[in-house]
Amino acid sequence: MQHTQLSYDLAHLIGATMLMAGFALLYQRRIYAVLNTFAFQALALAAAAAWQAHVQNAPHLYATAAIALVFKAILVPAALHWLVDKLGIHRTVETALSINWTMITGVALVALSILLVLPVTANAAALTRESLAVAMSIVLLGMLMMITRRNAVTQVVGFMALENGLLLAAVSAKGMPLVVEISIAFSVLVAMTLFGIFFFRIRERFDTLDLHYLETYRGERH
Amino acid sequence: MTLPSLDNPIVWILAIPLGSAGFLAVLPNWRLATWVNILVSGASFAASLMLFQHRPEPTRLLFIDDFNVYLVVLTAFVGFTTSVFSAAYIARESKGARLSDAHLRFYHAMYQAFLFTMLLALTANNTGVMWVAVEAATLTTVLMVSLYRTREAIEAAWKYFILCSVGIGLALFGTTLVYLAAQPVMGDGADAMAFTMLIKRAAAFQPDLLNLAFVFVLVGYGTKVGLAPLHAWLPDAHAEGPTPISAVLSGLLLNVALYALLRFKMLIAANPHTLAPGPMMVAMGLSSLFLAAFMLYRRGDIKRLFAYSSIEHMGVITFAFGMGGALANFAGLLHMTMHSLTKSAIFFAVGVITQNAGTKNIADIRGLTVSHPLLGWAFVVAVLAIAGLPPMGVFMSEFLVLGSTFASQPLLAVPLALGLLLAFGALASRLQGMAFGEPSQLKGYAPPGRASTAMVYVPLWAHLALVVVAGLYLPEPLVDWFRAVAKVLG
Numbered sequence: 185m186q187h188t189q190l191s192y193d194l195a196h197l198i199g200a201t202m203l204m205a206g207f208a209l210l211y212q213r214r215i216y217a218v219l220n221t222f223a224f225q226a227l228a229l230a231a232a233a234a235w236q237a238h239v240q241n242a243p244h245l246y247a248t249a250a251i252a253l254v255f256k257a258i259l260v261p262a263a264l265h266w267l268v269d270k271l272g273i274h275r276t277v278e279t280a281l282s283i284n285w286t287m288i289t290g291v292a293l294v295a296l297s298i299l300l301v302l303p304v305t306a307n308a309a310a311l312t313r314e315s316l317a318v319a320m321s322i323v324l325l326g327m328l329m330m331i332t333r334r335n336a337v338t339q340v341v342g343f344m345a346l347e348n349g350l351l352l353a354a355v356s357a358k359g360m361p362l363v364v365e366i367s368i369a370f371s372v373l374v375a376m377t378l379f380g381i382f383f384f385r386i387r388e389r390f391d392t393l394d395l396h397y398l399e400t401y402r403g404e405r406h
Numbered sequence: 407m408t409l410p411s412l413d414n415p416i417v418w419i420l421a422i423p424l425g426s427a428g429f430l431a432v433l434p435n436w437r438l439a440t441w442v443n444i445l446v447s448g449a450s451f452a453a454s455l456m457l458f459q460h461r462p463e464p465t466r467l468l469f470i471d472d473f474n475v476y477l478v479v480l481t482a483f484v485g486f487t488t489s490v491f492s493a494a495y496i497a498r499e500s501k502g503a504r505l506s507d508a509h510l511r512f513y514h515a516m517y518q519a520f521l522f523t524m525l526l527a528l529t530a531n532n533t534g535v536m537w538v539a540v541e542a543a544t545l546t547t548v549l550m551v552s553l554y555r556t557r558e559a560i561e562a563a564w565k566y567f568i569l570c571s572v573g574i575g576l577a578l579f580g581t582t583l584v585y586l587a588a589q590p591v592m593g594d595g596a597d598a599m600a601f602t603m604l605i606k607r608a609a610a611f612q613p614d615l616l617n618l619a620f621v622f623v624l625v626g627y628g629t630k631v632g633l634a635p636l637h638a639w640l641p642d643a644h645a646e647g648p649t650p651i652s653a654v655l656s657g658l659l660l661n662v663a664l665y666a667l668l669r670f671k672m673l674i675a676a677n678p679h680t681l682a683p684g685p686m687m688v689a690m691g692l693s694s695l696f697l698a699a700f701m702l703y704r705r706g707d708i709k710r711l712f713a714y715s716s717i718e719h720m721g722v723i724t725f726a727f728g729m730g731g732a733l734a735n736f737a738g739l740l741h742m743t744m745h746s747l748t749k750s751a752i753f754f755a756v757g758v759i760t761q762n763a764g765t766k767n768i769a770d771i772r773g774l775t776v777s778h779p780l781l782g783w784a785f786v787v788a789v790l791a792i793a794g795l796p797p798m799g800v801f802m803s804e805f806l807v808l809g810s811t812f813a814s815q816p817l818l819a820v821p822l823a824l825g826l827l828l829a830f831g832a833l834a835s836r837l838q839g840m841a842f843g844e845p846s847q848l849k850g851y852a853p854p855g856r857a858s859t860a861m862v863y864v865p866l867w868a869h870l871a872l873v874v875v876a877g878l879y880l881p882e883p884l885v886d887w888f889r890a891v892a893k894v895l896g
Contacts, residue, residue, distance in 0.1 A: 303614065330568065343571055343575075360594075361599060366534060369538045
């Protein structure tokens with residue numbers, strides 16, 4: 185199928201929606217709101233993957249879309265909701281950097297990725313080009329969230345937001361093989377680490393998920 | 407795509423650890439599991455030796471060339487010797503209350519899964535498969551680092567998970583960018599991700615995109631190599647996991663991550679219009695060397711001490727490959743091998759030492775050569791080797807790195823020499839207290855049986871013998887081979 189104006193516009197619309205969700209993640213003050221916003225971003229990723237599957241005529245991307253929809257937009261947020269409930273974690277987001285400064289840094293990062301990506305992809309297909317700039321912005325915003333939020337749940341959400349950006353880049357790269365395998369690998373990593381090990385063990389050991397309590401340990405014991 | 411045939415050694419090298427990971431996961435008896443673990447690791451090593459006889463044709467997914475064949479054999483060898491050490495270590499550890507049967511089953515399954523992911527990353531011809539393998543290696547090691555479930559182990563595993571996940575995330579972005587750079591030239595699909603095909607036509611790729619990709623790959627896989635300033639996970643992960651895992655993390659996983667980085671460096675170097683990747687690697691290598699050399703002085707924990715020493719050596723190796731040229735690449739390859747053998751030997755010794763002493767605190771470990779002569783002297787030899795004292799192999803490779811740097815960039819040789827001397831001083835002063843003097847009281851497990859002792863000493867002395875011999879004499883075919891690889895690396 186040809187890249188018509190519609191396929192181009194819709195891909196951008198979905199990408200921009202994901203980017204907005206990336207910003208929205210940065211200014212949430214309540215954990216439930218963070219989880220809902222993340223679920224929305226994952227939903228947009230599923231839409232982006234499905235649209236690329238249609239435009240590129242690449243049916244395997246529907247599998248990526250399904251994984252994003254079921255695992256990231258429904259299962260993970262629901263499980264995190266349950267954990268926050270169950271473990272009685274603070275419902276407010278603790279920040280290492282004030283929300284205003286986080287937003288300003290976020291805008292700067294988006295500008296940076298546009299300035300970096302657009303010149304170097306001058307020869308690439310237009311569809312890929314802007315998606316890549318958006319994807320890189322989402323990746324950097326995810327990193328920013330991981331750095332500026334103290335709580336283990338918000339750090340994981342930051343990582344998965346980063347991953348959303350990576351998958352957006354991968355599905356937008358025309359004809360890239362192994363995208364499904366990559367999204368499965370990410371899901372397994374998050375699922376195994378998160379639910380197999382950490383939450384239950386951290387609960388067992390600390391009765392809290394706030395990494396602040398972990399920070400007293402500096403590695404050396406005397 | 408057709409399935410590769412059964413006479414292809416790569417199939418065996420990958421199938422043996424993968425199959426045994428599944429088998430060990432359901433095997434209830436852990437004593438039997440330790441023996442099965444040794445047996446299958448030995449079988450993988452034997453399969454890897456078949457590569458010398460029969461070099462399979464590259465496919466789009468897997469390939470063997472001069473460069474990765476030696477890393478595959480090295481990985482299988484150290485995986486085998488560590489499995490022998492691990493059996494002795496686990497037998498003593500099981501006397502404590504720290505590990506249940508389910509944990510041990512999990513441990514053995516993960517050990518083989520980890521070997522599988524490393525061997526897959528080394529033999530992958532596809533940038534995406536390589537990425538998935540490195541990611542899976544992260545997952546298996548995160549789970550093993552958290553095995554003891556102490557507060558420290560969980561924090562170490564969490565830090566490792568967060569930092570390395572971001573690292574490999576960035577590496578994936580770099581991988582996607584390389585695909586985008588290749589796609590206009592190579593067309594859609596798997597061809598544009600196969601190293602063997604990319605390298606032939608890399609000159610036609612868009613250079614700016616490759617530059618950007620390399621920055622992401624360097625930061626991404628560099629996190630996993632433990633290059634400063636992205637090394638924060640490494641000392642914790644080495645210190646808190648079981649000691650056999652520290653041995654394979656240091657001796658093998660860091661090499662695998664560096665291998666991934668070097669494959670991408672070869673691609674960038676094959677394009678004449680890109681930025682030179684060398685200076686970035688030199689800068690990161692030197693900063694790792696210095697940071698680790700200074701940190702070595704303040705360590706109180708024996709496993710953490712040698713984890714910083716790994717950062718130091720990965721810094722030296724990255725520096726050498728960053729300098730490039732036939733001699734520096736040769737030195738880098740030799741140093742990778744020597745570091746891998748020596749550092750895993752050190753961790754074998756450290757495993758027994760900490761089990762004897764019941765502590766990882768350096769101040770509480772004294773007089774090893776008096777209390778356990780065979781172990782103590784092996785430890786002395788190993789630490790002097792890693793510190794770079796002649797006539798051991800590490801000295802020779804460090805000397806070559808330094809010599810080639812003097813020849814090409816004398817100004818860079820000064821900080822390099824300074825860093826190496828600093829690290830030497832730190833290790834020598836630490837060693838003196840631990841090896842000599844009045845032996846400290848042993849508060850650890852009861853002394854091991856004779857068989858168990860032999861299972862530590864044989865791999866330990868075997869590694870050290872190889873390192874000493876390599877320092878005195880390198881066989882001619884090996885030298886030719888390293889030379890050929892050094893040329894390929896550019």
